[in-house]
Amino acid sequence: MRGTIVVLRFSAVGDVILAAPALAALRAAWPQARIVYGIKERLVHLVKHNPNVDEVLELRQGEGPCSFARRIRALAPTAVLDLHNKIRSKLLRLLLPGVPSVIWHKRDFRDTLPVKLALRPYRASMLFADRYHAAVEELVGRPLPHGKLEYFLGPGDRAAADAALRANGLDPDRPLLGLSPGANWETKRWPVERFAGIARRALAQGLQVAVQGNEEEADLGRRIAEQARGAVDLSGKLDLRALGGFISRCVAFVANDSGPMHMARALGVPTLALFGSTDPAMFDFRGHSALFAGVPCAPCSFFGRSRCPRGHFRCMLDLDEDRAWSALTPLLGSGRLPLLSA
Ligand code: SF4
Missing domain, CATH: 3.40.50.2000 (Glycogen Phosphorylase B;)
Structure with missing residues (x-):
């Protein structure tokens, strides 16, 4: 696969760091693909030195979804991997009709519903990082080896x-x-x-x-x-x-x-x-x-x-x-x- 994959995970620090194994799995599966990572400007440093990210698309302070969607469209993306799945990325997907997307789900409703109904305390049935990985597998269309949880320091x-x-x-x-x-x-x-x-x-x-x-x-x-x-x-x-x-x-x-x-x-x-x-x-x-x-x-x-x-x-x-x-x-x-x- 030689196209461009736009990965969206705008924040927060921990969630961005936890996405690193999924990026490694994506890179290993499609080494020829260009991986572009969409993230809030103030957090760019978290992915800037990750060798599994080819380009960072920073969401500027105050930038609206229409502007950001235009910038994504200019990249001619093959697919969007939405590891954010909140209002901002949902809007972006709507603004990118025709671009296939795979969506990550942070929690399984079977885990959250009993909590919302006050039937029992919350219990995660799966590691968050595995949920990211499952989204990459869905995008690639086959089971993949897991990547490592690794944070890449910059030279300074x-x-x-x-x-x-x-x-x-x-x-x-x-x-x-x-x-x-x-x-x-x-x-x-x-x-x-x-x-x-x-x-x-x-x-x-x-x-x-x-x-x-x-x-x-x-x-x-x-x-x-x-x-x-x-x-x-x-x-x-x-x-x-x-x-x-x-x-x-x-x-x-x-x-x-x-x-x-x-x-x-x-x-x-x-x-x-x-x-x-x-x-x-x-x-x-x-x-x-x-x-x-x-x-x-x-x-x-x-x-x-x-x-x-x-x-x-x-x-x-x-x-x-x-x-x-x-x-x-x-x-x-x-x-x-x-x-x-x-
Ligand atoms: S003790 Fe902790 S887990 Fe229990 S209700 Fe208070 S904040 Fe929640």
Whole structure:
């Protein structure tokens, strides 16, 4: 196949990273095809250095579907692989009549319906990355070997991270533990005091500790640095480029269910993930570690919530610091892990 395949996945960080194995499978199946990736401008760096992407079509800030559809049409696409499947990509497909499309479905309605009817908590029946892969198989029309979950750093990413580490008194060549206490939703956040406890234990073992987060999460990093003397708060100091470089410098990474958690696994960095109101069965943690308290009400949501609807927040509060430290300790000495095959 020598045509042009336009892949759409505009956001978010984790979802884009999870699409990497599907892109690898597509490239292996159709090595002659031109793969064009449609993504929000601010996230372009996530796919820019992926060798399985030939061209990036950035969705500009404020750009409407008609304009973007015109730019897709100018590429004379053979097919659209819609790994986004939300209002924006649905509109685009409508604006591209005659272009065959294959659509990814994030969740199976048999998984979601009982949750919407409040009959039971959500349980993912399939890994998200496998759902992406299934869409590629549907496009190609045959079963395909799975690609690897791999994040491709750009040539300057490590240097950008190292500069930020040095500017904040850290040595990029000494063992470093990365903490990522943020997440888009409150019920996906393990208590900041417990992150600080992990930081204190790691510092006592001679590790350097740095906290990562965006500007809106700066308060979390500040509080951890206050409660764990020696931990360095890098919140708001790492752009997307430096984020990959930073995570790749870590001997291990501790995170909530968030984009940086996926980036860490895709870099082979041993990762301890803390899950509260969302389901760890959506993702592959072989070799890594995911903690989930398993309280009867969990997982109570697909994405997370702004507050616990039951008021007790046991899904996160039942995950204590000792348990997290026990899960993290073997990861600290494991070195880089093999990349996961989705
Ligand atoms: S404790 Fe239960 S109800 Fe509350 S946020 Fe967690 S999973 Fe949802």
